[in-house]
Amino acid sequence: LNYAHIENEDGTVGTNYFEFDELEINKAHGSEPSLLQECKCHRRIQIPKGLSLSSPVSTNDILQAIKSTHGVSTCSDEATLRGPGQYVVSLSLYGTFPNEYFDGIPHIIEQVRTLYPGWVMRLYHDLNIHEEHHKEWLCHLACTNPHLDLCNIRNLTGLGDISNSKERIWRMVVMGDPLVKYYMVRDSDGPILQREVAAVQQWLDSKK
Known part of the structure; x- marks a missing residue:
């Protein structure tokens, strides 16, 4: 327990x-x-x-x-438990583990925490939690970053297995999530710039 x-x-x-x-x-x-x-x-x-x-x-x-x-999140039960009105930064992560994309994820997670306070980062991935090296990496991220939700694309709540779809599309399923109020879709290898943060805030302030 x-x-x-x-x-x-x-x-x-x-x-x-x-x-x-x-x-x-x-x-x-x-x-x-x-x-x-x-x-x-x-x-x-x-x-x-x-x-x-x-x-x-x-x-x-x-x-x-x-x-x-x-309603049900298009990510996981943990994402559903956050309830409605979520602000989400959504990314896809794929390819042979490990690689440079995986190496950069911790930095992006930290940037989301500091530059977008109150936002949740979703990582749509196809790693296998039953493989020890995958599990160790995922668990370290999940247990040390409460603003991170991990979305296994072979077992998405509300959607099931979408592994036959293009990897870059995975991050787009956030669009159909009834619990999400605002979202942005990003590349997993692109750092967050201050001018982006300012543009997002201007967009939020516009109430559009």
């Missing part, structure tokens, strides 16, 4: 602490164990407003309530 800290949107926590086994999420729809469960780490979950939940509450209760109220 892991421990999760459940925090309401108004900042209160009350008695909203509970134990959960993340595998129960996946038993509900028969998918593979979630990446965070495989990595033996956990995340803080913020309960979206308007969910009908009874006490005691489990991770699966929250997940199912979000799905029935707001």
Whole structure:
């Protein structure tokens, strides 16, 4: 069992602490164990407003309530648990592991954290978490970057296996995600420039 800290949107926590086994999420729809469960780490979950939940509450209760109220992410259960209104930077990552594209990902993750606070970075990938060197790399990223969601293109929630599609298209599935309010699609080898950040902020301020 892991421990999760459940925090309401108004900042209160009350008695909203509970134990959960993340595998129960996946038993509900028969998918593979979630990446965070495989990595033996956990995340803080913020309960979206308007969910009908009874006490005691489990991770699966929250997940199912979000799905029935707001919809299912086109990434993962972890992405769904973030709830509606997400701001997402979406990238595809593919090719022989490791290579220069994989090497640059930690830098982009850090740039998103510092330059786009409040945004989530999604990484649509085809790595196999059952291969130890893949798992070690993915788990390090997932467990040290709470703003990162890993989306296995062979097992996307709401979509299933899209591995037959072009790799550069993977990152585009964010467009159909009902939980996403704003998104941007980027290349995995392009650093984020300050002028880009300024342009994005100008776009957000325009309310268009």
